[in-house]
Amino acid sequence: MRPLAERVRPKTLEEYIGQEHLVGPEAVLTKSVESGHIPSMIFWGPPGVGKTTLANIISTTLTRPFFTLSAINSGVKDIRETIAKAEKQLFFDRPNPILFIDEIHRFSKSQQDSLLGAVEKGIITLIGATTENPSFEVISALLSRCQVYILEQLTKEHLEKAIDRAIEKDEMLSKKKIKLEQTDALLRYSGGDVRKLLNGLELVFTQQQESDEVIVNDELVKNAIQANMAIYDKSGEMHYDIISAFIKSIRGSDPNAAVYYLARMIEGGEDPKFICRRMIISAAEDVGLANPNALLLATSCFDAVTKIGLPEGRIPMSETAIYLATSPKSNSAYLAIKAAQSEVRQSGNLSIPLHLRNAPTKLMKSLDYGRDYKYAHDHAGAFVNLEYLPEELSGTPFYHPKQEGGERKISEQLKALWKEKYGY
Numbered sequence: 001m002r003p004l005a006e007r008v009r010p011k012t013l014e015e016y017i018g019q020e021h022l023v024g025p026e027a028v029l030t031k032s033v034e035s036g037h038i039p040s041m042i043f044w045g046p047p048g049v050g051k052t053t054l055a056n057i058i059s060t061t062l063t064r065p066f067f068t069l070s071a072i073n074s075g076v077k078d079i080r081e082t083i084a085k086a087e088k089q090l091f092f093d094r095p096n097p098i099l100f101i102d103e104i105h106r107f108s109k110s111q112q113d114s115l116l117g118a119v120e121k122g123i124i125t126l127i128g129a130t131t132e133n134p135s136f137e138v139i140s141a142l143l144s145r146c147q148v149y150i151l152e153q154l155t156k157e158h159l160e161k162a163i164d165r166a167i168e169k170d171e172m173l174s175k176k177k178i179k180l181e182q183t184d185a186l187l188r189y190s191g192g193d194v195r196k197l198l199n200g201l202e203l204v205f206t207q208q209q210e211s212d213e214v215i216v217n218d219e220l221v222k223n224a225i226q227a228n229m230a231i232y233d234k235s236g237e238m239h240y241d242i243i244s245a246f247i248k249s250i251r252g253s254d255p256n257a258a259v260y261y262l263a264r265m266i267e268g269g270e271d272p273k274f275i276c277r278r279m280i281i282s283a284a285e286d287v288g289l290a291n292p293n294a295l296l297l298a299t300s301c302f303d304a305v306t307k308i309g310l311p312e313g314r315i316p317m318s319e320t321a322i323y324l325a326t327s328p329k330s331n332s333a334y335l336a337i338k339a340a341q342s343e344v345r346q347s348g349n350l351s352i353p354l355h356l357r358n359a360p361t362k363l364m365k366s367l368d369y370g371r372d373y374k375y376a377h378d379h380a381g382a383f384v385n386l387e388y389l390p391e392e393l394s395g396t397p398f399y400h401p402k403q404e405g406g407e408r409k410i411s412e413q414l415k416a417l418w419k420e421k422y423g424y
Contacts (some may be wrong), residue, residue, distance in 0.1 A: 001172075003198075003199065003202065004166060004170060004172075004198045004199070004201065004202040004205075005194065005195045005198040005199065006175070007170055007171065007172075007334075008056045008165060008166045008169050008170050008198070009056070010050075010053055010057065011056075011057065011060060012029060012057060012060075012061070013057055013061065016050065016053065016054065016057060016167075017050070017154070017158050017161050017165070018049060018151075018152070018154045018155070018158040018196070019048060019049070019050060019054070019151050019152065021152070022149055022151070023054070025415065026198075026222070028149075029054075029058075029149065033058055033061055033062065036062060037257075038058060038062070038125060039125070039146070040119050040124075040125050040126040040127070040145055040146045040147070040370075041126070041127055041128075041130075041146050041147045041148070041149055042127075042128040042134050042138065042146045042147070042148045042149070042192050043127065043128070043129045043130070043149055043151055044130050044131075044132075044133065044134055044149070044150050044151065045131070045150060045152065045153075046131060046151075046153055046192060046193070046240065046364060047131055047193045047195070047196075047240075048154075048190070048192065048193025048194045048195040048197070049151045049152070049153065049154055049192070049193075049194070050151065050194065051102075051151060052100070052102060052129060054099070054131065054151075055127045056100075057099040058098065058127070059100075062095065062098075062395045064095050064096070064097055064202050065086065065089050065097035065098070065247055066096050066098050066100065066104070067082050067085065067086060067097055067098070067099045067124075068098065068099075068101075069082060069098070069099065069101050069102070069231070070101075070102045070103060071101060071102065071103040071104055071105070071106035071107045071111070072102075072106060074101075074105060074111075075111065076110060076111055076114050077111070077171075079111060079114045079115060080114060082099060083099070083114075083115075083118045083123060083124060086099065086118070086123055086124045087118075087123050090123065090177060092204070092324045095113075096122055096123060096124055096125055097124055097125070098124065098125050098127055099115075099118075099124040099125070099126050099127070100125075100127045100128075100129070101115075101126065101127070101128045102129050103129065103130065103131070104128035104130050104134075104136070104137075104138065104139065105130040105131070105132040105137035105271075109139055111256075112138065112139045112142050112295055113139065113141075113142075115142060116141055116142060116145070119142065119145050119146075120145060120406055124143075124270045124374070126142075126146060129145070131334065132274060133277075134148055134239070136273075136277065145262065151193045152305060154192050154194065156187060158348060159187050159190060159192070159194065159197055160183065160187075162194050162197060162198065163180070163183065163186070163197065163198075163201060166198055166201060168267070172205070172209075173201075173205060173214075176205070176209070176212075176214050177212065177213045177214070178205070178214045178215075179213055179214070179215045179216065180218065181215060181216060181217035182216070182217040182218045182221075183216065185217075185218035185219075185221040185222050185225075186200050186201060186204075186216070186218075186221045189221065190226055191240055191241065197301045200221060200224070200225055201216070202287075202352065203224040203225060204216050204220050204221055204224045207220075207224055208220075214291060242261055242264050242265055242268070242270075242324050243255070243265070243274075243275070243278055245261050245277075246258060246261035246262060246265065246278070246321075247278060247281075247282050247286075249261060249325065250279075250282050250286060250321065250324045250325045251282070251286045251329065253325055253326065253395075254325060255321070255322040255325040255326055258321045258322065258324070258325045259318055259321055259322060262275065262314075262317060262318060262321050266298070266310065266314055266317075268325075272305050272309070272310055272313050272317065273305065273306060275300065275303050275317060276298070276301055276302035276306075276317065277302065279298045279301060279302075279317075279320050279321065279324060280295070280298040280299055280302060282298070282324055283297070283298035283299075283324055284297040284332045284333060284334070285331055286324070286329055286331060286332075287324055287327045287328070287329055287330070288329070288330040288331055288332055288333045288334065288407075289330055289332055289333055289401070289406065289407045289410060290327065290328035290329055290330035290402065290404040290405035290406060290407045291327040291328055291405050291406060292406065294323065294324055297319075297320055297323055297324075298320055300316075301317060301319070301320040304316045313343035327405070328402075328404040328406075328407075329404060329407030330402040330404045330405070331402055332399060332400055332402050332407065333399075335400065336398045336399040336400070337398075340398045343393065343396070343398070347392065347393070348398050350390035350391075350392050350393065351390055351391070351399030352369075352390060353387055353388070353389075353391065354367075354368045354369060354371060354372075355371055355372040355373040355386070355387075355389065356370075356373065356388065357369040357370055357380075358370065383417055385421075394421075395421050395422060395423075396422075397422040397423065397424070401414060401424075411424070
């Protein structure tokens with residue numbers, strides 16, 4: 001018997017759950033499918049949000065031949081053989097086949113290069129699926145030939161809808177009376193992954209399938225999942241939980257927990273570049289200006305691991321994780337850009353002060369562009385008290401320095417320069 005998630009996989013856009021920004025009535029993918037003309041594309045999003053399902057639906061709706069490869073177990077030879085098969089199906093006005101590649105971020109540069117010609121010539125329409133940022137993991141030549149669509153994490157309402165649909169539509173579950181007493185544990189264990197959600201529901205169902213009534217509540221879900229933890233601890237299943245624990249351990253200044261979760265990821269076969277990228281983000285977001293060297297070390301770690309790989313790469317990764325965890329912490333840079341972006345969205349494109357504008361032409365100079373600007377280096381301490389923000393935002397501080405590590409010195413400097421204007 002096929003797994004529940006396969007049995008109830010949506011077959012039309014109407015049955016598809018979530019991603020309304022892409023497949024809603026007037027959304028971009030809906031319009032493309034309706035027109036019959038779709039670009040090569042990459043679906044980027046977390047596990048279990050419907051990337052594979054959406055590719056299947058597009059192929060079925062457009063009645064195109066559908067080939068699929070997994071980057072985990074396919075090589076250049078497999079790619080070339082599949083492209084050759086697709087090329088044989090090109091005749092008259094028949095639309096080109098779709099090649100779906102799951103986990104395309106795991107393809108090497110040479111494997112991705114082998115796709116370029118077929119995509120460019122229109123032999124195939126490529127649909128790639130990835131959980132990683134394609135800007136980092138897909139070569140620029142291939143990325144430039146594809147439209148990137150971001151699939152968002154499913155909401156509680158989406159997941160509950162998936163449960164209801166499975167109970168109603170599945171050939172096995174629909175024959176039983178199923179009583180949903182509680183779903184919190186099921187939703188929590190799924191982590192937003194519909195596949196995990198339905199696996200959990202099927203576990204509870206299987207344990208009670210001899211009964212006239214199947215009950216679903218938090219206690220039964222926990223017992224069923226704990227008894228079958230292997231299902232939820234395979235490669236990739238704990239991906240987001242462990243990286244979350246790793247980053248929170250660094251943020252919480254616990255080097256022992258950080259190294260432990262780092263070891264869990266390395267032993268579990270996690271992509272080391274993924275771990276390094278998260279450490280770069282943590283260095284900027286969590287350590288920040290309290291110790292700016294953290295960002296340098298994290299970036300160097302990424303470079304080192306890219307060059308030497310595993311197993312030796314685990315050593316600079318361990319060094320960096322410990323350094324980040326034991327560094328003073330400040331999220332002031334993160335909060336500053338967040339506050340500034342919020343202001344920009346609210347107030348829009350405010351007028352830039354005339355004295356800050358560039359004046360490369362006589363007309364601009366006649367309009368007072370650049371007038372009254374004072375060159376900081378011509379003044380004592382390389383500082384002059386000018387207005388640098390738009391008039392409407394004068395005196396608005398976005399950056400609030402903290403008193404941790406090296407940021408204390410920044411705080412003192414800002415007080416000396418801008419205390420009256422920004423209130424430091």
